[in-house]
Amino acid sequence: MDKPIKKVAVVGRDADAWLAALILRLSFLKAENPIEIVLIELPSKLHPHEFYSVLPSHQVLHKVMGLRESVVFKTAGQCSLGQRFFNWSGESTSFFHGYDTHGVPVNNIEFLHYWVKARKHMQLELPLEDFSFVVEAAKQGKFPSLSDSAAQVSNATYGYHLNALPYISAIAKEAIGLGVVHKIGELKSLDQIDGNISCLHLSDGSQVQADLYIDASGEDAILISQLEAADNFESWGQWLPCDKKITASLPPLSPMPGFAQIVAFQQGWIGYFPLLNRTALTAIYSSEYATAEQIINKVNKVSKASLKAESVVQSTIKTGARKKSWIGNCVAIGESAASIEPLDATQLHILHLSMLFLRRLFPNSGDLKLEADLYNEKMQSHLTNIRDFLVAHYKLNQRHGEPLWDAQRNMQIPQSLEEKISLFSSRGMVAMCEDETFLEENWASILIGHGIMPETYDPLVEKVSRPDQVKHFQKILQYIAAEVAAMPSMQSHIEINTESSKSSIFS
Amino acid sequence: MIMNQRIKNIIIVGGGTAGWMTAAALSKTIGCRSCKITLVESEQIGTVGVGEATLPLINLFNKNVLGLDENEFVRETNATFKLGIEFADWRKVGHSYFHPFGHIGVDMDGISFMHYWLRWYKAGGGLDFSRFNAETEAARSLKFMRTTNEPGPKVMPDIYYAFHFDASLYAAYLRRYAEKLGVSRIEGMIESVNQHPDNGYISSLVLKNGETIEGDFFIDCSGFKGILIEQVYQAGYYDWSHWLPVNRAAAVPCESAGELLPFTRSTARESGWQWRIPLQHRIGNGYVFCDQYISEDEAADKLLSRLDGRALDKPKSLRFVTGVRKKAG
Ligand SMILES: Cc1cc2nc3c(=O)[nH]c(=O)nc-3n(C[C@H](O)[C@H](O)[C@H](O)COP(=O)(O)OP(=O)(O)OC[C@H]3O[C@@H](n4cnc5c(N)ncnc54)[C@H](O)[C@@H]3O)c2cc1C
Numbered sequence: 001m002d003k004p005i006k007k008v009a010v011v012g013r014d015a016d017a018w019l020a021a022l023i024l025r026l027s028f029l030k031a032e033n034p035i036e037i038v039l040i041e042l043p044s045k046l047h048p049h050e051f052y053s054v055l056p057s058h059q060v061l062h063k064v065m066g067l068r069e070s071v072v073f074k075t076a077g078q079c080s081l082g083q084r085f086f087n088w089s090g091e092s093t094s095f096f097h098g099y100d101t102h103g104v105p106v107n108n109i110e111f112l113h114y115w116v117k118a119r120k121h122m123q124l125e126l127p128l129e130d131f132s133f134v135v136e137a138a139k140q141g142k143f144p145s146l147s148d149s150a151a152q153v154s155n156a157t158y159g160y161h162l163n164a165l166p167y168i169s170a171i172a173k174e175a176i177g178l179g180v181v182h183k184i185g186e187l188k189s190l191d192q193i194d195g196n197i198s199c200l201h202l203s204d205g206s207q208v209q210a211d212l213y214i215d216a217s218g219e220d221a222i223l224i225s226q227l228e229a230a231d232n233f234e235s236w237g238q239w240l241p242c243d244k245k246i247t248a249s250l251p252p253l254s255p256m257p258g259f260a261q262i263v264a265f266q267q268g269w270i271g272y273f274p275l276l277n278r279t280a281l282t283a284i285y286s287s288e289y290a291t292a293e294q295i296i297n298k299v300n301k302v303s304k305a306s307l308k309a310e311s312v313v314q315s316t317i318k319t320g321a322r323k324k325s326w327i328g329n330c331v332a333i334g335e336s337a338a339s340i341e342p343l344d345a346t347q348l349h350i351l352h353l354s355m356l357f358l359r360r361l362f363p364n365s366g367d368l369k370l371e372a373d374l375y376n377e378k379m380q381s382h383l384t385n386i387r388d389f390l391v392a393h394y395k396l397n398q399r400h401g402e403p404l405w406d407a408q409r410n411m412q413i414p415q416s417l418e419e420k421i422s423l424f425s426s427r428g429m430v431a432m433c434e435d436e437t438f439l440e441e442n443w444a445s446i447l448i449g450h451g452i453m454p455e456t457y458d459p460l461v462e463k464v465s466r467p468d469q470v471k472h473f474q475k476i477l478q479y480i481a482a483e484v485a486a487m488p489s490m491q492s493h494i495e496i497n498t499e500s501s502k503s504s505i506f507s
Numbered sequence: 508m509i510m511n512q513r514i515k516n517i518i519i520v521g522g523g524t525a526g527w528m529t530a531a532a533l534s535k536t537i538g539c540r541s542c543k544i545t546l547v548e549s550e551q552i553g554t555v556g557v558g559e560a561t562l563p564l565i566n567l568f569n570k571n572v573l574g575l576d577e578n579e580f581v582r583e584t585n586a587t588f589k590l591g592i593e594f595a596d597w598r599k600v601g602h603s604y605f606h607p608f609g610h611i612g613v614d615m616d617g618i619s620f621m622h623y624w625l626r627w628y629k630a631g632g633g634l635d636f637s638r639f640n641a642e643t644e645a646a647r648s649l650k651f652m653r654t655t656n657e658p659g660p661k662v663m664p665d666i667y668y669a670f671h672f673d674a675s676l677y678a679a680y681l682r683r684y685a686e687k688l689g690v691s692r693i694e695g696m697i698e699s700v701n702q703h704p705d706n707g708y709i710s711s712l713v714l715k716n717g718e719t720i721e722g723d724f725f726i727d728c729s730g731f732k733g734i735l736i737e738q739v740y741q742a743g744y745y746d747w748s749h750w751l752p753v754n755r756a757a758a759v760p761c762e763s764a765g766e767l768l769p770f771t772r773s774t775a776r777e778s779g780w781q782w783r784i785p786l787q788h789r790i791g792n793g794y795v796f797c798d799q800y801i802s803e804d805e806a807a808d809k810l811l812s813r814l815d816g817r818a819l820d821k822p823k824s825l826r827f828v829t830g831v832r833k834k835a836g
Contacts, residue, residue: 459513
């Protein structure tokens with residue numbers, strides 16, 4: 001089996017399947033020996049309530065696909081400058097995780113260290129987030145475009161809230177238009193030879209053969225689950241206890257925030273994700289502590305809504321990841337590689353990682369062992385770091401006297417996270433691992449946000465006198481205020497980027 | 508050191524390249540106002556005095572950390588510019604290839620240039636990738652320039668380079684720099700060490716003349732011996748000799764000869780390899796070998812017979828074991 005890949009079969013549904021098919025198709029579109037991409041589409045599970053909250057990395061995915069941003073707005077999606085967390089440290093507490101750095105370093109020392117000193121010894125009361133361009137922009141309903149000089153000191157960026165059904169329909173239309181072969185069907189069985197898939201049998205009696213099979217079937221993982229060892233799926237339930245999800249829609253908010261709100265409550269959390277035509281709502285909870293009915297009541301109370309069981313979508317989350325998501329000639333991507341609750345907008349990021357490494361390691365002969373090993377190593381390393389980021393929220397909660405939150409605060413956490421938290425607690429330093437999705441500024445945002453105040457800070461901070469430091473802080477705040485004042489409103493950004501008469505979503 | 512107290516007294520042990528680079532960097536970043544910085548070295552023991560060829564990261568250290576003026580540094584250390592390393596006779600006698608600093612080609616569409624090059628090669632292109640790398644082409648024609656930061660679109664890739672310099676002049680130059688910023692230097696041979704009875708931390712050093720030097724943070728730059736990290740703390744050593752068996756070197760400077768080459772040359776020899784490092788005033792040479800295959804005398808003779816210019820000294824012999832300490836602190 002020493003021939004190049006000529007045909008790839010993607011088996012799955014919804015975002016994972018369509019995005020993967022389109023990206024693979026585009027990757028080889030102009031190649032001398034084009035590769036055939038067949039998509040076997042399983043029945044969709046998308047409901048009109050469904051949405052995707054995605055990280056800034058999704059902009060890269062759009063670029064890879066040559067998509068204009070208008071595809072987001074035309075399908076009623078919205079920009080997301082970050083997430084505001086409410087009540088994670090007890091009622092009426094909040095912090096903002098904006099997609100940006102904080103302040104401006106002095107003498108090559110991170111701003112954070114000066115902020116810690118100011119909070120501890122200089123009577124500063126402002127939270128860290130006040131020193132971020134993106135958070136200020138979010139609070140004022142602005143679109144975070146930076147001047148050249150501000151772009152030197154800030155990483156302000158944004159992700160999206162995508163309106164799942166229309167967004168994926170638009171992607172699907174483009175994929176088919178570009179020559180992805182589309183078959184609707186269901187898998188009946190598959191044949192294997194030496195741990196490789198040799199043939200798929202669909203329920204209509206037809207067969208599909210390919211050189212590489214992409215499992216994009218979500219948590220069902222209908223292909224890879226037939227090839228893997230029994231213990232290949234690693235559950236993260238002990239760290240991320242929520243196993244149920246309710247999704248619904250509320251009327252749009254006015255003015256419409258350009259960020260998500262993540263509100264903790266007794267048995268989980270409720271997220272509000274503004275879209276242009278509605279507010280997508282999700283409640284993530286643990287079935288050990290509550291029933292769906294209780295949660296719907298809770299949601300109605302918190303959001304002053306009157307949702308009924310019939311008007312919401314209920315689903316389960318099987319939190320965890322596959323140790324190997326590439327086995328033989330089968331690659332599990334997106335949610336069939338890992339399933340993670342949408343607390344930190346990572347849902348489509350798993351797909352992004354899958355496609356990034358699959359593209360980088362796309363096989364050129366029949367022997368896939370070397371590629372699979374490296375792919376699995378990279379995916380696992382990325383996923384572990386993402387897991388830790390989510391676990392940190394649960395571990396650091398300060399909701400005392402509620403069984404779910406007490407248990408999670410007292411749980412034993414992975415050592416990698418333990419080390420991160422203790423180094424940060426001791427000296428405000430983020431011990432970055434290889435393959436991190438979230439950068440130092442993201443870690444600092446949530447660790448500080450959840451109430452860790454480092455015991456000490458970098459001693460070199462002392463080289464700046466206190467009066468000079470106060471002046472520096474004032475200058476930063478003025479700088480941020482002036483920059484944000486000059487930014488366009490989110491509204492006008494969306495209008496300008498939707499108006500275009502061109503109907504194509506490709507640039 | 509007592510915990511929860513700021514470090515007030517830093518002692519650097521050793522005055523070779525490592526010691527003076529550390530002293531210079533600390534006096535520049537931490538400064539000597541709130542913290543005393545002292546360096547102890549022994550002229551009698553001396554320094555290795557070889558490390559003369561560097562990598563481009565040295566620029567970050569010189570410019571970004573210390574803020575040195577590059578021209579001054581070049582003048583003070585008799586430095587020359589280095590664009591890469593020529594590996595002669597490694598694949599087979601008569602063959603040579605160049606390892607340039609800087610980028611080869613340009614990645615396109617998220618795909619590494621290497622893959623485009625491989626396709627080009629398979630379609631009949633030559634093995635020599637030099638035409639895709641500015642440093643190699645420049646080295647081949649004995650040229651050098653720095654990246655020009657002219658406004659407007661780039662017409663040339665950035666140029667990556669390092670230096671060849673006289674290691675003892677570099678140490679002396681950094682010594683002047685550090686002493687100006689307040690580092691004090693003590694000449695003397697360390698004979699023993701006092702440790703804190705509770706935690707085993709080093710509390711002071713005792714010199715041969717009986718003087719004790721107290722400190723609360725010690726940095727070991729004593730070279731291969733590691734008098735603190737190894738002799739006090741037994742850090743242990745990962746021995747890499749089974750992969751890198753060379754364990755001796757004969758080193759000798761010779762007169763400059765021919766045009767100045769903007770690169771280091773490493774030539775494979777019967778029992779190791781020979782370096783050629785051109786400085787402004789001389790060429791540094793050394794035969795790195797494994798004593799299992801050739802004697803020190805024979806290696807020194809071979810080296811002397813393979814110089815480009817007249818030897819300026821008798822060959823100096825060095826012994827080492829390749830590897831890394833198990834712990835650095
Ligand atoms: C053959 C060879 C070639 C090399 N070539 C290169 C090269 O081209 N480029 C490169 O970057 N690196 C090179 N290296 C590595 C480099 O030379 C060394 O890593 C570096 O020079 C070591 O410097 P140092 O300051 O750590 O040690 P040393 O130069 O050995 O300095 C040690 C210092 O500690 C002091 N000291 C030691 N014991 C005591 C004591 N008991 N009391 C007081 N003082 C004491 C000495 O007086 C001296 O000042 C080479 C190494 C070898 C062996």
